[in-house]
Amino acid sequence: xxxxxxxxxxxxxxxxxxxxRADGIAVAAQGTELSQxxxxxxxxxxxxxxxxxxxxxxxxxxxxxxxYEKRAERLDHLFRxxxxxxxxxxIKKLLYDYFKLKAAGMAAVKAxxxxxxxx
Amino acid sequence: MAEDxxxxxxxxxxxxxxxxxxxxxxxxxxxxxxRSDSSTEEVAKLISMDQVLSAKVLKMVNSPIYGFPGRIxxxxxxxxxxxxxxxxxxxxxxxxFEIMSENMVGLWEHSLGVALASSTVARxxxxxxxxxxxxxxxxxxxxxVVATVQLPELKGEIEQAVKTxxxxxxxxxxxxxxxxxxxxxxWLADHWKLPPNIKEGLSYHHKPHLAQLYPDMAxxxxxxxxxxxxxxxxxxxxxxxxxxxxxxxxxxxLKPADVERILDHxxxxxxxxxDLSFS
Numbered sequence: 001x002x003x004x005x006x007x008x009x010x011x012x013x014x015x016x017x018x019x020x021r022a023d024g025i026a027v028a029a030q031g032t033e034l035s036q037x038x039x040x041x042x043x044x045x046x047x048x049x050x051x052x053x054x055x056x057x058x059x060x061x062x063x064x065x066x067x068y069e070k071r072a073e074r075l076d077h078l079f080r081x082x083x084x085x086x087x088x089x090x091i092k093k094l095l096y097d098y099f100k101l102k103a104a105g106m107a108a109v110k111a112x113x114x115x116x117x118x119x
Numbered sequence: 120m121a122e123d124x125x126x127x128x129x130x131x132x133x134x135x136x137x138x139x140x141x142x143x144x145x146x147x148x149x150x151x152x153x154r155s156d157s158s159t160e161e162v163a164k165l166i167s168m169d170q171v172l173s174a175k176v177l178k179m180v181n182s183p184i185y186g187f188p189g190r191i192x193x194x195x196x197x198x199x200x201x202x203x204x205x206x207x208x209x210x211x212x213x214x215x216f217e218i219m220s221e222n223m224v225g226l227w228e229h230s231l232g233v234a235l236a237s238s239t240v241a242r243x244x245x246x247x248x249x250x251x252x253x254x255x256x257x258x259x260x261x262x263x264v265v266a267t268v269q270l271p272e273l274k275g276e277i278e279q280a281v282k283t284x285x286x287x288x289x290x291x292x293x294x295x296x297x298x299x300x301x302x303x304x305x306w307l308a309d310h311w312k313l314p315p316n317i318k319e320g321l322s323y324h325h326k327p328h329l330a331q332l333y334p335d336m337a338x339x340x341x342x343x344x345x346x347x348x349x350x351x352x353x354x355x356x357x358x359x360x361x362x363x364x365x366x367x368x369x370x371x372x373l374k375p376a377d378v379e380r381i382l383d384h385x386x387x388x389x390x391x392x393x394d395l396s397f398s
Contacts, residue, residue: 074351075360078349082360088360088362
């Protein structure tokens with residue numbers, strides 16, 4: 001799941017969260033596939049960001065960009081000072097398993113979704 | 120390090136004339152709150168007079184961090200739902216972070232992340248008033264901001280030590296300043312008369328097992344800080360997972376299943392707060 005500014009959203013992406021106008025009224029449901037028409041409508045309603053399935057855009061380093069695969073990979077680095085500590089080893093393993101499971105879940109969702117259309 | 124140098128630096132950090140000033144309205148509000156015959160209506164009216172401030176407060180309380188997204192429309196409503204302590208904490212944080220330069224955006228994001236994570240932990244542990252934990256999380260690195268503002272030349276030295284010696288920021292602070300931001304937090308909490316539970320969260324988030332008065336608060340912020348670092352949400356000054364104190368999980372009776380629920384919630388919510396700025 002990734003939050004994108006409207007300018008980076010493209011037709012074919014799937015909404016992972018409903019989209020609401022500033023006044024709170026929902027205008028598109030979770031699971032909706034984006035189309036150019038829908039994106040134009042969001043734009044005219046003042047919607048500035050959408051949350052979509054997967055990680056379709058590389059927003060390297062941006063806050064809120066959560067790629068589970070990357071989180072799992074980073075654990076070795078983040079826990080480098082606790083190498084050899086049994087307790088922190090347990091915590092690291094819990095986190096690693098958690099992120100790996102999440103990553104697998106995402107991959108399954110991606111595989112199940114229809115391939116993105118051209119254009 | 121010589122004791123007199125340390126004392127001098129404490130003095131410099133607390134040099135009141137250079138400290139970020141809190142909005143004047145806060146003093147008046149504090150006086151009003153202490154009186155037994157004041158109503159929330161009067162307090163709300165006073166805060167609302169400062170329009171810029173109330174807009175910032177409303178933006179913050181309506182963020183997913185506090186769990187009422189988009190539903191709090193007035194200061195009075197916010198006061199009733201969140202209480203004065205939370206509002207006061209939000210006002211302090213916006214005032215302090217306002218003076219930060221652009222290159223400290225990472226610390227602001229880290230603080231938001233810890234605010235969200237601390238209240239998530241508090242909710243999972245079934246603690247009362249989770250919003251107070253958010254505020255303690257939001258303010259937990261205040262000492263880093265203030266030290267940077269008051270002793271800008273030493274900030275470079277701290278960052279250098281973090282980089283070259285692969286230290287945690289707090290270790291580097293102790294090397295360069297002679298004390299860590301947890302100590303500065305305690306001084307600031309006294310100086311700004313923050314409530315004692317928030318003070319405990321700020322000054323014991325690195326050593327929650329030593330907290331005496333409000334250990335739940337210290338433990339929740341401690342775990343919140345750890346979580347924000349694991350997700351690398353924002354940047355607290357170094358890229359390390361802090362040592363997660365087993366006592367903290369035990370104290371809050373959190374089991375692995377609870378930790379997974381907390382992680383699930385954070386995966387969802389970190390996305391939501393990503394565009395919350397302090398300006």
